[in-house]
Amino acid sequence: MQKTQSFASRYMAMKRERFQHGLQTAKKNRGCYLFLAPYAVLFFTFFILPIATSIFYSFTYYNILEPARFIGLQNYVNLILQDEVFLTAIKNTFVIAVITGPVGYILSFLFAWFINELPKWLRAVAVVVFYAPSIAGAAFTVFSIIFRGDAYGWFNSILMEFGLIEAPRLWLTDPNYMMTILVIVILWMSMGTGFLSFVAGFQGIDKSMYEAGYVDGVRNRWQELYHITLPSMKPMLLFGAVMSITSAFNVSDVPRLLCGYPSTDYAARTVVTHLFDYGFSRFEMGYASAIATILFLVMILCKKAISAMLGRVGA
Amino acid sequence: MSETTSVRSNGVLQLIDGKKYRGYLEAGETGAAFYQKGKSEPFVEWHYTRIHRMDNIRRGGTTTQTTVILKDGSRYIFDLDYGLKVYNFMDGHWADKPVTPKTRGDELKRLAELRGEKIQVPKKHLITRRHPNRSIAGDIGIYLMLLIVGFAMVFPLLFLVGSSLKPLDELFRFPPPVWPQHPTMDNFSDLFVTMGQSWVPFSRYLINTVIITAVGTFGHLVIASMAAFVLAKYDFPGGKLFFNVVTTCLMFSGYVTGIPNYLIMSRLGMIDTYWALILPAFAAPIGLFLMKQFMEGLPTALIEAATIDGAGKFRIFWSIVMPNVKPAWLTMIIFSVQSLWNTSAATVIYSEAKKTLVYALQQIQAGGIARTGQVAAANVIIVAVPILIFVFSQSRILETMASSGIKD
Numbered sequence: 001m002q003k004t005q006s007f008a009s010r011y012m013a014m015k016r017e018r019f020q021h022g023l024q025t026a027k028k029n030r031g032c033y034l035f036l037a038p039y040a041v042l043f044f045t046f047f048i049l050p051i052a053t054s055i056f057y058s059f060t061y062y063n064i065l066e067p068a069r070f071i072g073l074q075n076y077v078n079l080i081l082q083d084e085v086f087l088t089a090i091k092n093t094f095v096i097a098v099i100t101g102p103v104g105y106i107l108s109f110l111f112a113w114f115i116n117e118l119p120k121w122l123r124a125v126a127v128v129v130f131y132a133p134s135i136a137g138a139a140f141t142v143f144s145i146i147f148r149g150d151a152y153g154w155f156n157s158i159l160m161e162f163g164l165i166e167a168p169r170l171w172l173t174d175p176n177y178m179m180t181i182l183v184i185v186i187l188w189m190s191m192g193t194g195f196l197s198f199v200a201g202f203q204g205i206d207k208s209m210y211e212a213g214y215v216d217g218v219r220n221r222w223q224e225l226y227h228i229t230l231p232s233m234k235p236m237l238l239f240g241a242v243m244s245i246t247s248a249f250n251v252s253d254v255p256r257l258l259c260g261y262p263s264t265d266y267a268a269r270t271v272v273t274h275l276f277d278y279g280f281s282r283f284e285m286g287y288a289s290a291i292a293t294i295l296f297l298v299m300i301l302c303k304k305a306i307s308a309m310l311g312r313v314g315a
Numbered sequence: 316m317s318e319t320t321s322v323r324s325n326g327v328l329q330l331i332d333g334k335k336y337r338g339y340l341e342a343g344e345t346g347a348a349f350y351q352k353g354k355s356e357p358f359v360e361w362h363y364t365r366i367h368r369m370d371n372i373r374r375g376g377t378t379t380q381t382t383v384i385l386k387d388g389s390r391y392i393f394d395l396d397y398g399l400k401v402y403n404f405m406d407g408h409w410a411d412k413p414v415t416p417k418t419r420g421d422e423l424k425r426l427a428e429l430r431g432e433k434i435q436v437p438k439k440h441l442i443t444r445r446h447p448n449r450s451i452a453g454d455i456g457i458y459l460m461l462l463i464v465g466f467a468m469v470f471p472l473l474f475l476v477g478s479s480l481k482p483l484d485e486l487f488r489f490p491p492p493v494w495p496q497h498p499t500m501d502n503f504s505d506l507f508v509t510m511g512q513s514w515v516p517f518s519r520y521l522i523n524t525v526i527i528t529a530v531g532t533f534g535h536l537v538i539a540s541m542a543a544f545v546l547a548k549y550d551f552p553g554g555k556l557f558f559n560v561v562t563t564c565l566m567f568s569g570y571v572t573g574i575p576n577y578l579i580m581s582r583l584g585m586i587d588t589y590w591a592l593i594l595p596a597f598a599a600p601i602g603l604f605l606m607k608q609f610m611e612g613l614p615t616a617l618i619e620a621a622t623i624d625g626a627g628k629f630r631i632f633w634s635i636v637m638p639n640v641k642p643a644w645l646t647m648i649i650f651s652v653q654s655l656w657n658t659s660a661a662t663v664i665y666s667e668a669k670k671t672l673v674y675a676l677q678q679i680q681a682g683g684i685a686r687t688g689q690v691a692a693a694n695v696i697i698v699a700v701p702i703l704i705f706v707f708s709q710s711r712i713l714e715t716m717a718s719s720g721i722k723d
Contacts, residue, residue, distance in 0.1 A: 022552045029551035031628045039542035040557065042598035045583075047564045050575035057575070064578075111464065114457045127713075128706055129465045132472060135649075135705055136698040137657030138673055142475040145687060154474070154493070188471065193601070193650075193716075200716035221453060235720020242721065246566045257677070272570045279574040288574050299566045 051296065057289035064283050075290035085266050086291070089274040092179065093249065096270065099183050101248035104190030105240060111191065112198035113225070127199055134192040141257055143185050147171040175267030178259050182268060185254055192247060194240030201236035205229065234310060241306040249299055252276065271295055475698070478691035479503070502688035509679065509689060515667045517675070524656060524672040527589055531596035532651040536644060538597050543606035544632050548618055558607065562721060564600045580663060591663040596655055602647040608718040609643040610636065645708040646715035653701045672697060 026033075058075055062068035079086050115126045133139065146154045149170040156168040171177045209228050218224045230237070252272035255261075259268035262277070271291060279288035325339045336358060338351040348357035473493065480498040510517030545551070546558050576595065577586070585591045613636065621631045637644075659673040676693045679686055705712070 025550070026552045029545075029549055032545040032549050032551045032554070035541045035545040035628065035632070036554075036557070038538045039598060039603065042538065042594060043561065043564075043600070043603075045579065046576060046595040046598050047567070047572065047600065048560070049579060050572035051564075051567065053575035053578065054572065111461070114461050117454070117457065118461075124709055126461065126465065127709060128702070129468055131705065132702050133468055135653050135701045136472065137653070137701065138676065139472060139475055139694055139698045141694060142471050142478065142691070145478055145691070146471065146474060188468065191468075196712065197716045197719040200713040200719065203713065204717040220450065233720075238721040239719050242562075242565055249566075250570050252570055275571070275574070279577075285574060285578070292571050292574065295571055296567065300563065303563075303566065 054289045054292045054296075057286050058293045060286045062284075062286040062289075064285060068286065071286070075287050076294075078287070079290055079294070085269060086271075086274055088266050089269045089271045092255075092267075092269060093251065093271040095179060096183060096186060096251050097245075097248040100186045100190055100251075101244050104187055104248070105194065105244040107187070108191050108195035108240060108244070109198050109237075112195055112202055113229070115199060116202040127196075130191045131195060134189045134195075138253075138257070140185055140189060140254060143181070144172065144258055147181055147258075149173060172259050173263075175263075178255075178263065178268045182251075182255055182258070185258065186247075186251060189254075190244070190247065192243060194243035197236045197239050197243075198233070201233045202229070205232050237310055238307055241310070242303060245299055245302050245306070249295060249302075472698070475691055475694055478688065479695045481688060481691075483688065502692040506679075506689045506692045509686075510675070515670070519668060520670060520672045520675040523589075523669055527592050527658070527671065528652055528655040530589070531593040531655045532648055534593065534597045535599055535602050535651045536647055539599070539603040539647065540606050540637065540640075540644075541632065543603050543610055544636055545628075546603075547607045547610035548613070548615070548636075561600045561603055565604060577663060585663075587664055587666055587669065589669065592655065592658060596651060599651060599654070601650055605646055605650075605715055605719055606640070606643050608720070609640055609646075609715050612718055613639055642711035642714040645711040649701070649704050649708060649712060652704060656697070656701055 057068060059070060059072060060068040061071050061074075111130055115123055115130070118126060148154075148156070149172060150156070150168050153168065153171070155171065156165070159165045160168070169177065171181050205228075209232070210224065213224055213228050218227060250272055251270050255263060255268040255270055256273055256276075261273060263269060272295075275288050275291040275295070278284045278291065323339050323341045336349070336351050338349060338354070338358065340347060340349050350356075351358045470493075477492075477494045479502050480500070481492075481495040482497055482499045482501060485492060485495050485497070507517060510520075546554050580586050580591050585594070617635060617639070618631055621635050626635070657673055658671060659677060664670060676690070676697060679690055679693055
């Protein structure tokens with residue numbers, strides 16, 4: 001008994017000492033907190049607080065007019081068991097995320113790698129060409145002209161010219177085609193921040209590592225990629241992954257502006273447009289918050305899974 | 316041990332006579348040397364004296380800086396960015412003249428001339444193969460693929476520009492041409508006519524967007540840089556945790572937090588003001604993240620020296636750190652401009668006179684098929700701005716992105 005107590009008290013003393021030490025460093029660096037404060041306050045107000053609020057309201061019924069009423073897990077139960085549109089939204093978001101996330105990520109990486117082999121001036125041009133669609137913002141609305149449902153739509157006219165179809169197809173309003181078109185458009189826009197990070201990462205790799213590689217018998221570009229390039233790019237790979245999860249799960253503008261809101265049979269609905277619908281059209285804030293909370297959780301899990309996967313690359 | 320024995324920085328060496336040489340500086344155990352691009356012989360060398368062997372070297376903040384700390388405590392910063400400058404911490408000054416080195420080539424030439432020999436200049440190959448382990452077939456394949464996919468990437472943008480220049484009859488011709496046969500600026504002038512007739516003039520939307528973008532970006536740059544500075548350069552309780560939280564929040568776009576954000580803003584009375592867009596932009600996680608990663612590369616020696624000189628944190632931040640992270644500024648600016656410029660803000664602003672350009676564009680689009688040409692014209696105007704900014708700041712942005720990785 002005596003012994004355990006002394007152990008416990010020693011442990012407490014250690015804790016206290018560590019706390020004191022922390023307090024001391026905090027005091028010594030008081031200025032740091034002043035520097036951090038403006039950002040921290042804004043960040044807390046517009047990023048942390050909304051997430052916390054969102055989790056809180058997800059357990060309530062809240063329509064802005066009446067005070068929030070606690071209803072436990074009811075929102076989640078309704079979402080999963082009763083809301084068929086939500087299931088469509090989940091399915092669509094999942095399809096988009098699973099296709100455009102990894103494919104966009106791999107394409108970004110591959111093209112950054114290919115571009116890296118080009119001479120300098122050509123590389124600069126190529127980076128602009130590949131990056132432009134993702135910074136062009138609303139430029140993707142041009143696809144509504146390209147895939148227009150009548151014969152003046154460029155894609156329809158090409159197909160008709162070659163006799164592949166006889167009558168124009170409603171690419172953006174027919175539920176059978178919507179998802180395919182969306183995936184194409186989103187892939188077109190997928191070379192974003194992650195891609196830039198990869199391009200920069202390739203340029204930053206120490207050239208002498210490649211020279212050492214030649215000497216050690218790295219025979220072709222694939223071996224070089226696996227043994228030298230990938231291991232030195234791990235931090236960029238993780239950053240790129242975070243960026244592609246973000247864009248893959250937050251898809252909302254593209255379906256909204258191309259396929260209409262709401263789209264035919266909800267065929268182009270995603271989780272975020274569903275959230276918008278409940279939040280800003282029906283003012284069911286509690287329900288919308290539950291959708292947001294589920295999205296947070298899925299995104300965090302994805303990031304964890306990816307960083308675990310990247311831990312094994314090129315080992 | 317072997318990891319810290321040599322460091323390279325790319326840059327341009329400028330000699331006193333104004334000649335410039337592109338290449339890299341390599342600082343090693345016994346000395347530093349500048350290598351011209353593609354040459355294996357050093358162009359110029361410095362040797363530390365035997366007793367003053369190098370103790371520690373670091374890559375500097377920009378890719379062109381290298382700090383060398385000798386065993387006797389003296390420090391040198393080799394900075395290739397402004398010609399070759401050497402900063403001597405013992406004197407505490409930058410050497411007022413660039414060093415005039417004698418190249419090894421000159422020396423060999425002199426010796427050869429003394430011996431009465433002629434030096435052989437190696438022949439230049441017409442095509443240099445940069446990588447010995449690349450197959451030509453693979454190279455061709457890659458070029459082809461880049462060409463095809465590159466074209467696919469540009470095509471919709473070309474189509475957009477083409478549509479904005481098409482006269483009405485070509486917009487509805489079968490088959491539709493990608494590029495107009497008789498390009499015209501009619502759509503642009505029509506756009507201004509339509510906008511001029513609307514209740515709120517077009518210029519008003521433009522001014523709104525410009526105000527929001529400019530104020531939001533400026534504030535973001537200052538506030539996020541201040542936070543990034545202490546997070547990168549000082550070790551204080553809570554700092555690491557805070558940064559991890561910011562990194563996680565990189566994933567949550569404005570859409571997901573849109574609803575609670577709306578509730579919070581209405582509590583703060585910011586709905587229907589510019590602040591509803593500007594203040595959240597100040598705290599954008601991506602800017603802080605990139606700035607912090609970039610600042611970590613700055614030599615700590617710079618800050619230590621200034622602290623010893625008695626400079627306060629703010630002075631260090633403002634006159635030493637900020638001037639040294641200009642590439643990161645540009646990167647922050649482009650990301651911030653890009654997101655603010657493209658914001659439609661339909662949810663937080665409802666007075667017509669405060670709406671943004673993108674919102675106005677979406678309204679024209681709602682006008683239906685007859686407005687196809689005008690929509691394309693408006694789109695061209697909106698899209699051109701972020702792309703042009705990127706074109707002109709590409710190299711600086713890539714320099715920042717090189718430090719963007721997440722260390723796990």
